[in-house]
Amino acid sequence: MTKQNEEELSAITRQVQHMGGLVELALDRSLVALLERDPVIAREVIDSDGEVDELENQIEEHCLEYLALRQPVARDLRLVCGVLKINSDLERMADLAVNVAERAEVLSRVPPLPFRPDVSRLAATAKRMLRDSLDALVRLDSVLAWRTWKADVEADKLYRELIGQAIQFMREHPDRIGDVMHLTGALRNLERLADHATNVAEDVIFVVQGRIVRHHMQELDEALAKSGEHP
């Protein structure tokens, strides 16, 4: 790889990292809006989405330019194609954070719910997965990507618990069902954020190892557990 190619690829990766940082910030702020019932912060998150959208377009253009001008092969080609897909995932994650903020905005206008599920824990799991998946991309670290992928089990379990609690609360307070549905909507968006982080992790493993592990992670994971090997 020439020095110029290398520099361009790191510029692309840095843009992706920057986008990840924006998503993380949106997620943090949407959670504050939700927990503190703050419509102003919610609105800020909603209005700031344009920055991520523009960045997504820039990254895509950057990738296509690189493909057209540098015509990479092997790992560099996989990296650029991986970034094209990771870019979409990050943009959808930002949309999910915005959706959490929209739910927060609605909920700030109704009387406080006496039901307080542990949203922060689910959000923290999603955020850690987002950060780990992008660290894995920057460091081309398939072991970290693998760990990120595995953490989704935890997010799913937590989500199911919280939904169970919400159903119980709705049964006891049918008059608040409409409001709780906004809260479960926020929970679902956090769980989907974690799902997107697993997509990123799968793409990182493909970039590093050159094999598409998607749809085969479960069996590979079981085989590794038996053999005691690392991915």
Added chain:
Amino acid sequence: MTKQNEEELSAITRQVQHMGGLVELALDRSLVALLERDPVIAREVIDSDGEVDELENQIEEHCLEYLALRQPVARDLRLVCGVLKINSDLERMADLAVNVAERAEVLSRVPPLPFRPDVSRLAATAKRMLRDSLDALVRLDSVLAWRTWKADVEADKLYRELIGQAIQFMREHPDRIGDVMHLTGALRNLERLADHATNVAEDVIFVVQGRIVRHHMQELDEALAKSGEHP
């Protein structure tokens, strides 16, 4: 474009069409399972997902091979990169159909709900959007892609109506909240299917016109409405 390149590109597009056909079939069958409370059909849909997964991997490998060996530029490059993203969208659409089938399986085991929202209409909208977006890809037809994108307004409106009805029903039947939550889950998955079809449509417009319209569709649409022009 050489004849060989052309043939390879149509082979890739045909694979995408085939995958779209599988998604459509899964969607149809999951709806039958849901409406007819048929756990056997639901299970068939769930078990058939592996075929789409394999096809996704094949299409991705095919695209990367094409990029590495043919080093396309301009529209061919956009087409291959567009397919890489459309491929992911289609696989997620198949997952959503599977999720509808999973909800159908659960609901087939509980007493029938007296609540019968118009799921078929939402499913029909999502299916038409899926089909139109892939027809637009095959014919490189940005007008059809544009129409697909616009149809999402209808899907969103329908979804909101149905959720409103579900909330009303839950208020009156708190003992069935857990079951209705599975039904609203199925509705949400259909609405997300339509969302993915708009992503495909945006990618088709990019392939054809060479401009990233994503995040600018609304303003472009308004400008076009004013000028009376076609996209």
